[in-house]
Amino acid sequence: MDLTGGFGPRSGVGPVTDDEFRQLVTTMPPENTGGSFTALLEMPVTQAMELLHFADSSSSQANITKLAGDNIAPPHDPFGTLTFPSNSLLLDRAARFSVIATEQNGYISSADTPSSSANLDGGVKAEPSETDSFSENQNSKHNKRKEREKKGKSSMKKTKSSVEEDKLPYVHVRARRGQATDNHSLAERARREKINARMKLLQELVPGCDKIQGTALVLDEIINHVQSLQRQVEMLSMRLAAVNPRTDFNLDTILASESGSLMDGTFNGESYHQLQQWPYDGYHQPEWGREEDHHQDFSNQVKMEL
Amino acid sequence: MSSYNMVKQEFIKKWITTLHILDCSVEHPLNVTERKNAIKLSSDIAMAAARSSSTVWSRALISRSGNKTANKPMARRVLKKARNRMKNRCLTLRRNGNFTAKSGVRRRTELLKRLVPGGELIENKDYLIRETLDYIVYLRAQVDVMRTVAAVDSVTGNLTNDNN
Numbered sequence: 496m497d498l499t500g501g502f503g504p505r506s507g508v509g510p511v512t513d514d515e516f517r518q519l520v521t522t523m524p525p526e527n528t529g530g531s532f533t534a535l536l537e538m539p540v541t542q543a544m545e546l547l548h549f550a551d552s553s554s555s556q557a558n559i560t561k562l563a564g565d566n567i568a569p570p571h572d573p574f575g576t577l578t579f580p581s582n583s584l585l586l587d588r589a590a591r592f593s594v595i596a597t598e599q600n601g602y603i604s605s606a607d608t609p610s611s612s613a614n615l616d617g618g619v620k621a622e623p624s625e626t627d628s629f630s631e632n633q634n635s636k637h638n639k640r641k642e643r644e645k646k647g648k649s650s651m652k653k654t655k656s657s658v659e660e661d662k663l664p665y666v667h668v669r670a671r672r673g674q675a676t677d678n679h680s681l682a683e684r685a686r687r688e689k690i691n692a693r694m695k696l697l698q699e700l701v702p703g704c705d706k707i708q709g710t711a712l713v714l715d716e717i718i719n720h721v722q723s724l725q726r727q728v729e730m731l732s733m734r735l736a737a738v739n740p741r742t743d744f745n746l747d748t749i750l751a752s753e754s755g756s757l758m759d760g761t762f763n764g765e766s767y768h769q770l771q772q773w774p775y776d777g778y779h780q781p782e783w784g785r786e787e788d789h790h791q792d793f794s795n796q797v798k799m800e801l
Numbered sequence: 802m803s804s805y806n807m808v809k810q811e812f813i814k815k816w817i818t819t820l821h822i823l824d825c826s827v828e829h830p831l832n833v834t835e836r837k838n839a840i841k842l843s844s845d846i847a848m849a850a851a852r853s854s855s856t857v858w859s860r861a862l863i864s865r866s867g868n869k870t871a872n873k874p875m876a877r878r879v880l881k882k883a884r885n886r887m888k889n890r891c892l893t894l895r896r897n898g899n900f901t902a903k904s905g906v907r908r909r910t911e912l913l914k915r916l917v918p919g920g921e922l923i924e925n926k927d928y929l930i931r932e933t934l935d936y937i938v939y940l941r942a943q944v945d946v947m948r949t950v951a952a953v954d955s956v957t958g959n960l961t962n963d964n965n
Contacts, residue, residue, distance in 0.1 A: 686927070693930035700937055711905035714913060717933060721916045724940040729837075731947040732844065736836035738954045 808851065808942045815847035816946070842866055848943045857928075858936045861919025 694713050701720045820843045846866050849859035914920035914929060917936050923929045 690926050690930065693927060693934070696930075696934060700934060711909055714906065714909035717937075718909060718913050718916060721913070721933070721937060721940070724937065724944055725916070727944045728841065728844070728940070728947065731944065731951055732841040733833070733837045734951050735840050735947065735954060736833050738951065739836075 805938075805942065808939065809946055811851035812844075812847055812939070812942050812946055815850045816844050819843040819847045819850075844943055844947065848939050851942075852935070852939055856932060856935050857919040857923060858917055858932050861922070865918055 691710070694710055701716050820840075823839050823843050845862055849862040849866075852859035910926060910929065913933060914923070917929070917933050920929055920932065923932060
């Protein structure tokens with residue numbers, strides 16, 4: 496089974512990535528501390544969305560090279576395919592951001608980066624005060640953002656080395672100090688960097704994880720978090736079972752009150768109306784169930800019951 | 802308008818569906834434990850369904866729940882598709898056997914793989930972390946919704962009992 500296929504196009508039922516990206520890009524305050532990547536954040540939504548989606552690479556590459564200036568080597572796809580054979584789409588993404596990443600890394604090595612990264616963090620962390628109080632939402636948006644950023648970094652070294660490979664007949668790859676220059680170890684390093692990037696995302700999603708250094712401890716925290724969430728589900732379902740004499744709760748009243756608490760003050764008239772209506776519409780067709788007739792039966796049943 | 806709210810809405814929609822179906826297809830179990838299992842099962846299926854089966858964990862959760870509800874018609878219908886997908890992968894895993902790891906990161910990733918449904922089927926650590934991210938978001942949505950429902954229930958429980 497191709498796992499990667501699942502992460503490509505999203506359906507409307509699983510609204511995790513696309514809307515978050517859109518909202519993130521529109522609500523994120525512009526950062527002016529230099530670096531082409533932060534300039535990327537100021538780009539208009541459509542352009543940024545092109546970069547994020549697996550769209551055609553030509554137009555976005557043009558944008559990137561425009562942004563990054565002319566001292567950046569263009570991404571090398573043939574070399575990339577050597578080390579990322581699994582997903583060409585991921586590859587495209589990484590290649591596109593490699594030009595940005597070279598700039599970004601240059602900034603990181605210099606002294607004024609703490610300010611830029613701090614500004615980035617500050618800019619993103621200012622979001623929760625603006626929007627609603629669900630930190631998970633912000634964090635996952637932030638995560639996907641940083642995920643892109645770090646993904647670019649991972650192919651940075653490869654593009655540098657690939658540029659040198661093109662010039663010389665021998666494989667003279669200039670690596671970082673104290674690190675092997677093997678093809679395999681390069682791939683390993685790139686992979687590790689990607690994983691570390693994702694770990695940082697998880698760090699932000701799991702509360703209280705920012706100060707921990709080291710992959711193992713972060714993984715510990717994540718495991719604890721997942722375990723505690725699962726235990727909470729158990730306890731809450733036990734509680735719900737204890738309160739109600741039957742499994743079929745009185746859902747009308749619960750819905751009415753829940754819509755209020757969910758909307759959290761930003762109470763849209765139309766969304767409430769939508770909530771009221773949908774139990775009686777045909778249910779939205781889930782991906783896995785192409786049984787239209789069955790769902791129609793159940794909706795009729797529900798109408799009769801309620 | 803935020804996407805987290807949308808996640809919760811999706812979850813609620815699916816949960817109500819599955820609860821109704823479960824309730825119709827089963828003679829009323831009076832035992833608290835059975836009720837709790839039914840609620841948890843329905844909410845798990847709802848959570849996985851809300852994620853639209855484009856993630857590994859949602860498919861794995863659905864197929865895992867299928868074993869528990871073998872008699873229930875809804876589950877069988879719903880799970881047929883997802884279960885076939887997961888079956889092949891599970892078989893290959895069982896054949897490979899278990900490898901216990903001692904060093905820190907390796908051991909913890911295996912632990913994480915056991916926690917996240919379907920995690921054992923993911924070889925690449927990269928995808929495992931992505932799945933975990935997704936799973937945590939939806940798990941939190943589930944917890945939030947259930948907590949709200951429980952809070953409301955404790956308040957209105959007396960009223961409904963009186964009406965009945």
